[in-house]
Structures are given as structure tokens and as C-alpha cells.
Amino acid sequence: xxxxxHASAALGEGTTLGEGCVVGAGVRTGARCRIGHHVVIxxxxxxxxxxxxxxxxxxxxxxxxxxxxxxxxxxxxxxxxVGDLCIVGTGVVLYRGASIDGKVLMADLCTVRENVxxxxxxxxxxxxxxxxxxSVGRYCKLESECYITAxxxxxxxxxxAPGVVTSNDNYVGRTAERFKHFKGxxxxxxxxxxxxxxxxxxxxxxxxxxxAAGSVVTRDVPARTIVMGSPARPLRAVPAxxxxxxxxxxxx
Numbered sequence: 001x002x003x004x005x006h007a008s009a010a011l012g013e014g015t016t017l018g019e020g021c022v023v024g025a026g027v028r029t030g031a032r033c034r035i036g037h038h039v040v041i042x043x044x045x046x047x048x049x050x051x052x053x054x055x056x057x058x059x060x061x062x063x064x065x066x067x068x069x070x071x072x073x074x075x076x077x078x079x080x081x082v083g084d085l086c087i088v089g090t091g092v093v094l095y096r097g098a099s100i101d102g103k104v105l106m107a108d109l110c111t112v113r114e115n116v117x118x119x120x121x122x123x124x125x126x127x128x129x130x131x132x133x134x135s136v137g138r139y140c141k142l143e144s145e146c147y148i149t150a151x152x153x154x155x156x157x158x159x160x161a162p163g164v165v166t167s168n169d170n171y172v173g174r175t176a177e178r179f180k181h182f183k184g185x186x187x188x189x190x191x192x193x194x195x196x197x198x199x200x201x202x203x204x205x206x207x208x209x210x211x212a213a214g215s216v217v218t219r220d221v222p223a224r225t226i227v228m229g230s231p232a233r234p235l236r237a238v239p240a241x242x243x244x245x246x247x248x249x250x251x252x
Contacts (some may be wrong), residue, residue, distance in 0.1 A: 012049060024060070030084065048084035048102065057092045063114050063132070077114055089126070101138070119156065134184065138251060149201075152184030156251070157244055160187075161195040161213065168201045188223070190244040208243050 003021040005011070012030040017023070018037035027041050030049030035041075039053050042060030053059070060080040077097030082088070086100060089108035094100070097114030104118055107126040112118065116130050119138035127145040130136060134148055137156035142148065146164040154160070166185045171178035183202040187193070191205040194213030205211065209221040212228030212235070221227050224243065226235045240246060 044079035046079055046081045050084055051082060051086045053088040054090040056090055057088050059094045060096045061093055062096050149184050151182055154187045155189040157190045158187045159192040161193060163196045164193050166199045170201050208238055210238050
């Protein structure tokens with residue numbers, strides 16, 4: 001099955017497409033992109049150079065809105081932008097209105113919603129969901145099956161372990177009052193969240209703060225502090241050798 005490429009699409013030099021791809025109007029790619037089988041690239045999507053897109057991925061999808069949705073809004077969205085040297089795994093869905101910097105890995109079956117920015121060098125693991133109106137910084141690691149709720153901010157070098165759940169609604173879907181109070185979570189630079197933890201709405205995890213695995217975090221986490229338990233409480237300071245300033249990492 002040959003690819004279906006709109007006449008107005010512009011594919012960069014050396015870009016290859018597998019069988020059954022659909023490339024919409026106004027799509028632009030840089031040079032040397034490798035696009036797998038049955039990939040759908042919706043209208044106006046902009047893809048950088050040397051990007052790998054695996055089978056059955058969907059790029060530039062428009063959001064759906066349920067009649068009673070609290071966070072999905074009717075709006076004109078800019079095109080999806082995917083930076084140079086990104087990798088887009090099998091079955092990934094990237095929405096129109098997202099902006100993804102260079103060298104980002106989006107592993108199989110992850111979803112990145114509209115009005116999301118993802119910084120350079122970040123890893124979005126298998127099955128991760130990043131909901132709308134989120135900002136994810138540079139060199140973050142979002143491990144398999146974690147859930148980043150709408151209206152959240154993750155600064156640079158944040159680590160989120162597998163199975164972490166964040167939330168933004170203290171009213172648990174009841175009463176109109178909830179629409180006034182949606183608030184995601186904030187994880188400051190170098191914050192880390194252990195496997196299977198639950199972070200409640202509006203919580204701020206301070207710089208280099210660490211949430212132990214399986215914790216339920218109901219209040220802000222002080223900078224450079226380990227918290228654990230349900231509800232999570234301060235345990236001790238993060239060891240000096242684990243602080244970001246001790247790692248010698250470059251943000252190039």
C-alpha cells in the first residue's frame with residue numbers, strides 16, 4: 001500500500017515512508033526522517049530533521065471534547081511541532097497544539113495532549129500520558145505508565161517513576177464548584193517521585209525534593225527533603241551526593 005501524501009506536503013531530502021502512511025496538507029519535515037508503516041501525520045504538522053517515527057503513530061491529532069469536559073476547550077490550536085532528532089515510538093499519539101523540543105524520546109503507546117510543551121532531551125516512557133496544559137522541562141524522565149494530570153508543571157531534570165499518579169481535582173468530579181479550583185502539581189528542578197506514588201492537586205515538590213515509593217502526598221514537599229508514607233511526612237534530608245549540584249551534568 002503506497003503512502004498517501006497531500007500535494008502541499010513538503011518532505012525533507014532523504015526522508016523515507018513505510019507502507020500505508022497518510023501525510024496531510026501543509027505537513028513539513030526536515031531531512032533524513034524515517035517514518036514507519038501506517039503512520040498518520042495530520043495537517044500542518046512540523047517535524048524537524050533526523051526524526052524517527054515508528055509504525056502506527058499519529059501526529060497532530062485534534063482533541064475530542066465531551067459535552068461535560070472540564071479541561072478540553074474549543075480553540076484554534078497551532079500545529080504540532082516535533083524537534084530535530086526526536087524518536088516517536090509505535091502507537092504514540094501526539095496532539096495538535098503540542099510543542100516538543102529536540103532529542104525527546106516518546107516511547108511506545110505514550111500520549112502527549114494539546115497545549116503541552118516538552119523540553120530538550122526528555123524521555124516520555126512507554127504508556128505515559130501527559131494531559132493538556134502541561135509544561136515539562138529539559139532532561140526529565142517520565143517512566144512507564146505514569147500519569148501527568150492537566151495544568152501541571154515539571155521543571156528541568158525531574159524524575160517520575162513508573163505508575164505515579166498525579167491529580168488536579170479535589171472535588172473528585174462532583175459539583176460545579178470544582179471548575180473554579182482545578183490545579184495540577186508542580187515539581188521543581190530536580191524533584192523526584194518514587195514508584196506508585198499519588199500526588200494530590202496543587203502540591204508543590206520543592207527543588208531536589210524526593211517522594212519515597214508508594215507515598216500519598218497531600219501537602220508541599222520542602223526542597224532537598226525526603227518524604228514518605230500515607231500521608232507523606234518529612235523523613236530526612238536528601239544526601240548531598242544525590243543533589244543535582246553534585247552530578248556534574250551538562251544541559252547542552
